[in-house]
Amino acid sequence: MKNAKTCRLATLLALMATVGFGIPSSARAATFPSLNNPATGSSHQGKFVWVDLFTGDPVAAANFYSRLFGWTVTSLDQNGRAYLVLRNGDRPVAGVVSRSASSRKKLSRWIPYISVGDIASSVGKATAAGGVVHAPVRNFPDRGFQAIIGDNEGSPVGLLQSASGDAADSEPAVGDWNWFELYGKNPQAASAFYAQAIGYQATPDTRGERKDDFELSIGGVARAGVAPVPDREGSSRGWLAVVRVADIDATVAQATSLGGEVDLAPRAAALGSRFAVISDPTGGTVGLVQYVDNSNPANRP
Amino acid sequence: MKISLKILLVGLALAGLQFGLSGCVADVGVEGGGGGVYYGGGPWFNDGPWIGGGHWGGGERGGGYIHPRR
Numbered sequence: 001m002k003n004a005k006t007c008r009l010a011t012l013l014a015l016m017a018t019v020g021f022g023i024p025s026s027a028r029a030a031t032f033p034s035l036n037n038p039a040t041g042s043s044h045q046g047k048f049v050w051v052d053l054f055t056g057d058p059v060a061a062a063n064f065y066s067r068l069f070g071w072t073v074t075s076l077d078q079n080g081r082a083y084l085v086l087r088n089g090d091r092p093v094a095g096v097v098s099r100s101a102s103s104r105k106k107l108s109r110w111i112p113y114i115s116v117g118d119i120a121s122s123v124g125k126a127t128a129a130g131g132v133v134h135a136p137v138r139n140f141p142d143r144g145f146q147a148i149i150g151d152n153e154g155s156p157v158g159l160l161q162s163a164s165g166d167a168a169d170s171e172p173a174v175g176d177w178n179w180f181e182l183y184g185k186n187p188q189a190a191s192a193f194y195a196q197a198i199g200y201q202a203t204p205d206t207r208g209e210r211k212d213d214f215e216l217s218i219g220g221v222a223r224a225g226v227a228p229v230p231d232r233e234g235s236s237r238g239w240l241a242v243v244r245v246a247d248i249d250a251t252v253a254q255a256t257s258l259g260g261e262v263d264l265a266p267r268a269a270a271l272g273s274r275f276a277v278i279s280d281p282t283g284g285t286v287g288l289v290q291y292v293d294n295s296n297p298a299n300r301p
Numbered sequence: 302m303k304i305s306l307k308i309l310l311v312g313l314a315l316a317g318l319q320f321g322l323s324g325c326v327a328d329v330g331v332e333g334g335g336g337g338v339y340y341g342g343g344p345w346f347n348d349g350p351w352i353g354g355g356h357w358g359g360g361e362r363g364g365g366y367i368h369p370r371r
Binding site: 031032054078079081083097098099100101102103106107108109110111134135136138140141143148150154156236238263279283284285 | 336337338339340341342343345346347348349351352353354355356
């Protein structure tokens with residue numbers, strides 16, 4: 001009698017294990033949160049709407065940013081691998097993606113995503129302008145269609161046709177992405193690439209002393225800047241995403257205490273703000289900005 | 302060996318085989334390439350040097366214009 005019970009139990013356990021592991025992977029992967037809930041129903045071509053950190057150590061990176069910016073971390077099971085969603089308050093602002101095992105000791109990289117209304121068209125224009133496709137267009141349920149391209153200088157950037165539309169423009173809160181700046185060897189040529197691929201108007205930025213910066217705007221709204229990278233060994237091209245912080249000195253000090261590095265110490269920047277650049281312990285680089293009087297200096301008369 | 306133990310072992314072996322074949326723990330390349338980066342439940346693209354970061358290149362000049370202009 002006892003043996004019969006044990007036999008039935010063992011058979012049941014084996015069956016459960018076999019069926020459980022045999023479920024197709026796609027059925028067990030959690031979908032991404034939509035960018036906007038409820039959906040907005042409007043698209044803002046050229047707006048930067050999402051950022052992913054590709055890293056060899058997602059947990060270390062997420063811990064760093066959650067402690068530094070107060071972002072909360074939610075883990076989504078992606079078929080046995082976690083995709084971490086970072087939220088500022090209740091709004092998802094970024095994701096953390098694990099790189100492949102062979103690349104886990106390489107430096108991390110933040111890749112921003114630009115909103116496009118027709119991703120197939122934008123990818124086609126990007127390749128025609130000298131870009132390459134790193135990650136092909138794919139539909140991620142609830143998130144939308146995404147692709148990652150390399151621009152004419154090889155800097156990776158994402159394109160995103162959001163399934164839930166794009167949020168209306170608003171003043172970035174503390175902990176939000178504030179600005180996106182591309183550092184390239186030839187800002188004018190890079191600006192021309194993005195103008196062709198996305199439809200930006202690329203104009204020389206005349207607001208300061210620097211004469212080789214460009215501004216990418218669309219519909220009269222400035223979306224990003226393009227600045228030259230110094231021609232020296234070790235300088236890295238690419239997009240820098242900038243987070244607004246309340247106290248830049250305290251944030252930089254905390255970044256160091258959390259194992260990060262200071263790439264550019266806080267200093268006065270354009271329009272009276274303060275700016276710094278830090279790296280997380282996995283090598284991901286972000287910019288920091290503090291509004292000096294708690295208001296966006298770009299909006300002052 | 303008791304029959305119940307044999308059934309249990311065979312079941313676990315089958316489960317382990319499916320787990321190994323499912324790609325849950327191994328890198329899966331995309332279109333025959335190297336290690337695939339998982340995104341949305343499966344490999345989306347091949348990892349490569351292009352995705353590797355580097356030290357910030359802005360130097361001492363600062364970071365351009367960092368405010369959205371409305």
